[in-house]
Amino acid sequence: MTTTPAIELRTFTALDTVRGDLLDAYADVRAPLLHLPNYAVASFRERLDRHGTEPGFTAVIGYADGHPVGYAYGNTIERDDRYWQRTSPTPVAEYTERPAVALKEIGVRSAWRKTGTARRIHDALLAAHDEPYVTLMVNPAAGDGKVHALYESWGYEGIGRSRPSAASPLLTVMIRAIC
Template identity: 60%
Template sequence: MIDIELQHYRELTEEARTRLIEAYADVRAPLLHLPNYRVAAFAERLGRHASEPGFELVLGYAGEVPIGYAYGNTIEEGDRWWTRMIKPLPAEVAALPTLALKEIGVRTQWRGTGVARRIHDELLSGRTEPQVTLMVNPAAGDGKVLALYETWGYEAINEVQPSPQAPPLVAMIRPR
């Protein structure tokens, strides 16, 4: 097993923000030319997400290098996360407090090593929400990312177009 240190942040300190953006820029490097993936667009979303209820970030480090991250926050019924779905959701899905996993990423060198799952599970470990949801680009990794989430217990529940600049995404959910 790869030796990494996992650090939790329940508020976005300047140091955590800097390290997260550093890792994000490397993780998303092939996509940074697209408007929704630009570092400035991510930094804007991050600022908004960090101010939302139940925000939590887990950064994974190999020595001093941030190699991966996952963050999310609590959403409730009526949250814009749910209202952007293309098809109506069953009422019981959106009625429960839910952890919305807003971002997860691992630098290329550490992909396929279990680091993403460890960071993911660490984020979920202290949460109280009964379910967790995420959105994934079905084309990411030629479908391998969506398939990976399915092995983690997520199931597709809807489609969403979060913004005109964003690719169409698949919304997934699983019990915590």
């Protein structure tokens, strides 16, 4: 029986020191999808660089033996943010009247899936914020619907749809309270 190395969670509020670790982990996590334009490493790099300059940027990376095994990052969004403007139908004021956290990306290397690592990283990211809500977008077809179901099990509920870019599939916008 092999034991899984302990995971150290590290929180970052600047992209410059962790950009390489995020790109490396992303390329491995999304390897089966990298042939699709929206999932290509170059597309992710552009999004990451943009997101890293946005207000409230926070990244949490899980490390095992000094290597990144999973990550999540997000930032604070306001009522007039394009995130909300692209959501249809328009979200109710309760969700947009105060700043919220937009979880922009989360991923865990395959060897670390189904170990609770994604949830630990997710929860550490939320612990770094004091906004009342967290929102994310998910491809409802991802993992044959399993990713959407996982977010529901974490307390998220669907509130609309969005297509963030021309290359993006139609995504489900989900939200939950940060307790």
